[in-house]
Amino acid sequence: MLEIFSLKGKKAFVSGASRGLGHEMALTLAEAGADLALAARTVAALEETAETIRKVGRKALVCPMDISNIDEIEKAVDDAAKTFGRIDILINNAGIAEEKPVIEMTAETWDRVMDVNLKGHVFCTKAVGKYMIENRYGKVINISSILGLIGVAYNSSYAASKAGLIQFTKSLALEWARYNIQVNALCPGYLLTDLNREFFETPRGQKVINKIPMRRAADLKEIRGATLLLASDASSFMTGSVVVVDGGHIIE
Numbered sequence: 001m002l003e004i005f006s007l008k009g010k011k012a013f014v015s016g017a018s019r020g021l022g023h024e025m026a027l028t029l030a031e032a033g034a035d036l037a038l039a040a041r042t043v044a045a046l047e048e049t050a051e052t053i054r055k056v057g058r059k060a061l062v063c064p065m066d067i068s069n070i071d072e073i074e075k076a077v078d079d080a081a082k083t084f085g086r087i088d089i090l091i092n093n094a095g096i097a098e099e100k101p102v103i104e105m106t107a108e109t110w111d112r113v114m115d116v117n118l119k120g121h122v123f124c125t126k127a128v129g130k131y132m133i134e135n136r137y138g139k140v141i142n143i144s145s146i147l148g149l150i151g152v153a154y155n156s157s158y159a160a161s162k163a164g165l166i167q168f169t170k171s172l173a174l175e176w177a178r179y180n181i182q183v184n185a186l187c188p189g190y191l192l193t194d195l196n197r198e199f200f201e202t203p204r205g206q207k208v209i210n211k212i213p214m215r216r217a218a219d220l221k222e223i224r225g226a227t228l229l230l231a232s233d234a235s236s237f238m239t240g241s242v243v244v245v246d247g248g249h250i251i252e
């Protein structure tokens with residue numbers, strides 16, 4: 001039964017792989033047997049992720065890439081496909097947030113968030129898609145957020161970009177179903193990272209925690225199960241799905 005979760009021999013491309021959630025998901029795929037192409041802007045941090053993956057016996061290719069630059073996306077994807085021969089799994093994870101009231105938002109802020117969180121992932125998927133369609137196999141995992149499903153004050157650009165990614169997921173699932181490519185969205189809730197640990201200890205952070213039925217933020221490792229499900233043949237009849245990992249937050 002566990003064989004359907006194996007990624008032995010698979011080749012994966014992960015954006016935003018240099019730290020946090022991206023690092024954790026890349027390591028998850030590697031421990032299940034996949035070789036990884038790791039994309040992000042910070043080469044030094046990517047090298048650290050790559051070294052972690054090599055220690056578990058898998059290959060890791062560092063692909064410097066700005067997700068908002070289509071030329072860089074295409075080069076990184078083509079380099080990965082040339083190195084590994086194909087790309088079986090794509091995780092679109094890179095993302096940014098610009099917390100501002102709408103009344104203070106600039107066009108530049110809106111465009112920057114959309115370029116990274118939505119447009120970049122659309123064109124990364126397009127670049128990878130030509131290889132998946134050729135091989136008649138693929139797993140696309142778009143990392144959205146519960147904020148793509150519920151409202152949030154002062155972060156409308158982020159919420160809109162994540163909602164857009166969910167609709168892109170559903171539409172592309174219909175387009176690519178004929179090619180045996182499954183396209184799904186993964187919506188994490190609040191995750192505990194080195195960057196936000198101090199925030200969750202503040203009164204404002206505790207207010208967020210109190211809205212979660214489980215009364216805590218998730219450990220990064222708690223995203224592993226859903227990631228492996230969507231990346232493996234265990235999800236062979238799942239496409240256009242939105243998988244939520246949030247401790248019950250959106251049903252509260």
